Amino acid sequence: MSTAGSRLRAAVVGGGFMAEVHSRAARAARAELAGIVSSTPERSAAAAERLGIGRAYASLDELLADDSIDVVHVTTPNALHAEQASAVLAAGKHVVCEKPLATTTADAEALVAAARGRTATVPFVYRFHPMVREARARFASGAAGRVLTVSASYLQDWLLASGDDNWRVDSAQGGRSRAFADIGSHLVDLVEFVTGDRVTRVSATKKTVFTERAAHSSITTEDAVAVVIETAAGAIGTLLVSQVAPGRKNRLLLEIAGSEESVGFDQEQPETLWVGRRRGSLLVPRDADQLSEDAARLCVVPSGHPQGYQEAFAAFVADTYAAVAGEEPDGLPRFTDGLRAVRITDAVIDSAESGTWIGLEQNA
Structure with missing residues (x-):
């Protein structure tokens, strides 16, 4: 994790329109855009190039194994939100998850429970x-x-x-x-x-x-x-x-x-x-x-x-x-x-x- 006083290191999951919006907002908030992962390694590399992000990860597991990442933005299709946001929290990282938070109430309730002790937000912007x-x-x-x-x-x-x-x-x-x-x-x-x-x-x-x-x-x-x-x-x-x-x-x-x-x-x-x-x-x-x-x-x-x-x-x-x-x-x-x-x-x-x-x- 980043040390106190240093810039937050943010990563993005997903490579579409909302990834672009999140990346611009993260830069405006003075975070370092440290990495991105999309649906395939090739798409990850293309998204990193297009958005000017430092590193393309081959998989979400690889991204979450990087201890230098502080906060992860989940911008993937709805059905993936619960599983991916849960994995981010399990890895000890803060999370911004696109809405809907989950496609079922049970999954959303589980995410609220898993988020205790972490900053976990939804962009009702x-x-x-x-x-x-x-x-x-x-x-x-x-x-x-x-x-x-x-x-x-x-x-x-x-x-x-x-x-x-x-x-x-x-x-x-x-x-x-x-x-x-x-x-x-x-x-x-x-x-x-x-x-x-x-x-x-x-x-x-x-x-x-x-x-x-x-x-x-x-x-x-x-x-x-x-x-x-x-x-x-x-x-x-x-x-x-x-x-x-x-x-x-x-x-x-x-x-x-x-x-x-x-x-x-x-x-x-x-x-x-x-x-x-x-x-x-x-x-x-x-x-x-x-x-x-x-x-x-x-x-x-x-x-x-x-x-x-x-x-x-x-x-x-x-x-x-x-x-x-x-x-x-x-x-x-x-x-x-x-x-x-x-x-x-x-x-x-x-x-x-x-x-x-x-x-x-x-x-x-």
Whole structure:
């Protein structure tokens, strides 16, 4: 392991798009990108060359045997997360594991137990937009009042046509849920994070638009999900998740009505927060001088210079590394949050398949 005061040595498992995002964030957080492993030695070498990473490992076992590695980023397909993250923890290393944390609740629970004594985080990175923190601060301070209703959606169009395909549509690789596990998990995490409230019941319906795609047949994972929610504090709301919404590239929209004011955040327009009032609604800019302390902390460039997803990801990784160093960053999503998302995903799919309301334990 690295010695105190030295740069963390990070390694990446997986060589796709998310490996690129994680590697950029790790560099921004001043880690040394020491190694990478992909599905084959050849792909590992190609990924190391493409991403400028110091060493390509022939296997995960070889990577984990390297005592100089401090933290491992797992960015592989969903079905591999539990086994690989468990191996990282067993090797005595800290871990960042892509969501979903696991494809079953039992595996996610086992990972939470295995992570005790280690920093183990899940990239619910939309928490790290400054204007999300500003929305959270308004509810935490009481300025927004008590939560009344939630209207939230996460819409994409990358699987709009039958010829669009990806490993995620295959339940053997992605798990029983696709759209909700992939992006709905972000949405419900933000609802609970911003409000400080917990979803207690869900009633859902789901739709698989294409059961046949370019390289997959007999597809059972969903393209879209609609969910009605109730919360512990008595709020009600709706969540709409779709990967077949034309023109929407990554439109995460969150509008929460409190008894005093509403807040609205659009991830495709992350520089402002709408604050709705009966009189005097306003659009708050991402300007550190006008924001709560927690939101201002995440402003890494001056107002008027846009920042977005990659900066949010970098802030998440920086807080993860701060936790490795013994700090306690506020709002850091840990494996317990990943487990919460898996439980809610299961409840949503169970509800859609049974046609009934499904309850959730408030503290689970």
